[in-house]
């Protein structure tokens with residue numbers, strides 16, 4: 001059976017006959033009836049696109065019938081046949097969305113044909129939109145599920161890894177300290193390596209957990225008015241021994257006019273620690289300078305950590321703040337990094353609504369800057 005695209009209802013048989021003749025050469029599926037209840041049955045069984053009805057019928061008016069159609073099948077496009085006497089009612093039905101268009105009786109063949117074609121096109125277009133919207137909604141739902149699954153997985157896994165790892169480190173240290181009996185030098189050396197690797201694994205897990213918590217918005221920053229210059233002094237003081245141990249300088253150059261800036265103290269301390277730690281790590285001669293400049297007109301403070309170290313290749317800049325990216329192999333006997341430090345810095349600065357960026361000349365040093373909104 002051919003599918004039905006267009007249903008026409010008119011209680012005059014001869015009207016239906018001439019309409020059947022008019023649409024004889026059309027390719028769409030056509031169903032004509034004098035009985036509106038039969039039309040409803042056809043609608044129930046077919047995805048009908050367009051319903052056309054006469055207004056003046058003996059059992060029901062066209063508008064009443066089409067209103068019922070619209071109620072049950074809101075997607076169909078309805079056309080009403082009417083005389084001039086019903087113009088007001090027809091316009092009302094159009095305004096209510098029950099009828100798409102009306103056609104005056106007696107009709108003009110070409111006009112009627114083009115009206116039907118237009119209505120069919122309108123249906124097809126709307127149907128396409130509907131399926132596109134449905135697809136987008138489905139995709140969004142899928143993405144959301146995927147995101148939630150990844151979030152749960154990452155947070156759970158990194159959390160679950162810590163306990164057995166801690167037990168393992170404890171056991172290794174216990175044996176290494178000879179608390180479980182004497183061991184020889186070779187054994188001690190091997191356990192030392194195991195202990196170092198376990199320590200490194202622990203740092204990686206901590207970094208992943210920290211980064212995931214930031215990225216998945218599990219932790220929220222708590223901003224309060226704070227003295228950024230005071231915080232810089234504090235962090236520098238704590239890192240001074242490391243710099244001195246390497247024979248490099250570390251100094252601060254704070255701007256004189258710094259008032260209070262709103263930020264999360266612990267988080268920004270973490271950023272400063274990461275940046276200064278890197279600056280010391282990747283510098284062998286010269287030193288590290290920490291600057292803080294206030295740009296009152298832009299409403300910002302810019303903190304800079306400047307070093308005279310090995311620098312960063314231009315090609316590595318786009319990857320610099322992505323996690324697990326490490327470009328320089330400088331640490332021979334120092335702890336190896338995890339490549340998550342800068343990603344954490346960026347997540348923290350992002351949460352503050354600030355910016356973080358770097359400048360470098362390969363071979364002659366790097367500077368890392370971040371901005372924070374200034375309280376005016």
Ligand SMILES: Nc1ncnc2c1ncn2[C@@H]1O[C@H](COP(=O)(O)OP(=O)(O)O)[C@@H](O)[C@H]1O
Nearest residue numbers: 278279282311326327328337338339340341342
């Ligand atoms: N001050 C710096 N000078 C030179 N290279 C740097 C500096 N800071 C970061 N980098 C490069 O960026 C990489 C990523 O840094 P980071 O995310 O802190 O990871 P990690 O310190 O664990 O290696 C480093 O491995 C290094 O290659």
Ligand SMILES: [Mg+2]
Nearest residue numbers: 278337341342
């Ligand atoms: Mg680092």
